[in-house]
Amino acid sequence: MEDAQTAIRPVPAERKHQIRMSNGHQQNGLPNGTAADQDLTTTTLSTIAVRAGDQASIVVALLKSVGYLELRVDEMRPGLLQIGETSSEVMNLLDIHDDLLRRLKDKEDQVTALLIRTENLSSEKEPKEAIVYGDMAVCLREAWRGLQKQLMLRGYLLKETLTFFRLAERHQKLVEQTSQALKLTENGGIGGGASRLSGKADSLINELIDTTVQAMDVGSSVISQIRALGPISDNPERDQEMLNSCVLIEHNMLRIAAEWERVEALWKQERSKVAVRSTADELLIIEQWLTHAERRVKAVNETGFRMLLNEGNVSSGRRP
Numbered sequence: 001m002e003d004a005q006t007a008i009r010p011v012p013a014e015r016k017h018q019i020r021m022s023n024g025h026q027q028n029g030l031p032n033g034t035a036a037d038q039d040l041t042t043t044t045l046s047t048i049a050v051r052a053g054d055q056a057s058i059v060v061a062l063l064k065s066v067g068y069l070e071l072r073v074d075e076m077r078p079g080l081l082q083i084g085e086t087s088s089e090v091m092n093l094l095d096i097h098d099d100l101l102r103r104l105k106d107k108e109d110q111v112t113a114l115l116i117r118t119e120n121l122s123s124e125k126e127p128k129e130a131i132v133y134g135d136m137a138v139c140l141r142e143a144w145r146g147l148q149k150q151l152m153l154r155g156y157l158l159k160e161t162l163t164f165f166r167l168a169e170r171h172q173k174l175v176e177q178t179s180q181a182l183k184l185t186e187n188g189g190i191g192g193g194a195s196r197l198s199g200k201a202d203s204l205i206n207e208l209i210d211t212t213v214q215a216m217d218v219g220s221s222v223i224s225q226i227r228a229l230g231p232i233s234d235n236p237e238r239d240q241e242m243l244n245s246c247v248l249i250e251h252n253m254l255r256i257a258a259e260w261e262r263v264e265a266l267w268k269q270e271r272s273k274v275a276v277r278s279t280a281d282e283l284l285i286i287e288q289w290l291t292h293a294e295r296r297v298k299a300v301n302e303t304g305f306r307m308l309l310n311e312g313n314v315s316s317g318r319r320p
Contacts, residue, residue: 046140048147052100060147080154080233081226081241085248087165094158101151115141150232157225161249164222167215168252174211175259178204182263182270205267212260219253 050058059075084090104111119137123130181201223246230242 046136046143048140048143050100050104050147052096052103055096056100058100058147060143075235076150076233079241080150080235081157081230081238081245083157083161083222083226083245083248084165087162087169090158090162090165094155094162097151097155097158101155104151111144115144146232150229153225153229153232157222157229160218160222160225164215164218164249164252167211167218168256171208171211171215171256171259174204174208175263178208178263179266182266185270201267201270205263208260208263212256215256216253219249219256222249 048058048060050056055078057075057077078093078096082093084093115137118133118140121133121137178201181204185201226242226245226249230238233241235241
């Protein structure tokens with residue numbers, strides 16, 4: 001039997017975008033000795049080829065032999081599980097994906113008309129041929145629906161991945177800002193004292209905690225979507241593609257966790273130092289207050305003593 005890939009003619013390079021849907025079929029008899037009037041089986045090969053500019057192309061080939069086998073081969077560029085390594089790369093993939101969906105949307109009426117025409121062919125043929133054309137229609141519609149499902153799930157995956165990488169980048173910036181704030185706190189910083197700088201660091205720490213939690217949640221969601229989308233793809237390299245994409249996300253999640261642990265340890269260490277410095281400052285204030293109070297009491301006592309002496313001297317001078 002001819003290979004499914006070689007059965008598909010390449011899309012002309014000069015065409016900017018094209019959707020081609022085709023069916024091949026063969027009517028097979030049952031094994032030797034089976035009566036001719038018994039049910040027949042059919043083998044159908046449905047192909048869908050989509051080209052969107054020079055950046056995206058899709059080929060879906062579905063081979064079905066009723067009662068015997070089913071084989072589906074997908075070929076996509078960019079790959080179904082290709083997610084990029086940075087937010088800018090994911091954004092580029094998402095733009096390509098959205099452009100592909102727009103082109104498919106423009107051709108939706110033509111595709112629907114073709115599917116309806118294929119289904120109607122079964123009613124226009126002889127009974128035996130009607131079985132073949134009916135199976136052709138089912139096979140072609142199944143291939144089209146499968147492609148739509150893949151593209152829908154890929155869109156969800158790319159959007160979630162974009163959110164994850166943006167959170168990862170935001171996390172990195174917060175780590176740098178928090179580390180800098182903690183260093184300023186350690187050095188005593190600017191006017192306003194350590195408590196002011198400590199408050200700024202605490203605010204950054206709270207934001208960093210929220211970002212870390214969000215990034216971990218979204219990263220886990222991305223991995224789950226990769227594992228759900230992978231089995232839908234019939235690309236022979238899908239297992240390796242799933243592994244590569246999952247490892248990429250997990251690597252970023254581990255980096256985020258390690259950065260948080262490092263900043264958290266630095267934060268706890270600095271808080272201990274700040275607490276010691278704050279206690280020392282409070283003791284100094286108390287000491288200064290006591291010294292001042294002592295001087296006031298002493299001054300009052302000395303003044304009162306002189307007043308008593310003066311009053312005594314005055315009283316003595318009035319006696320005869």
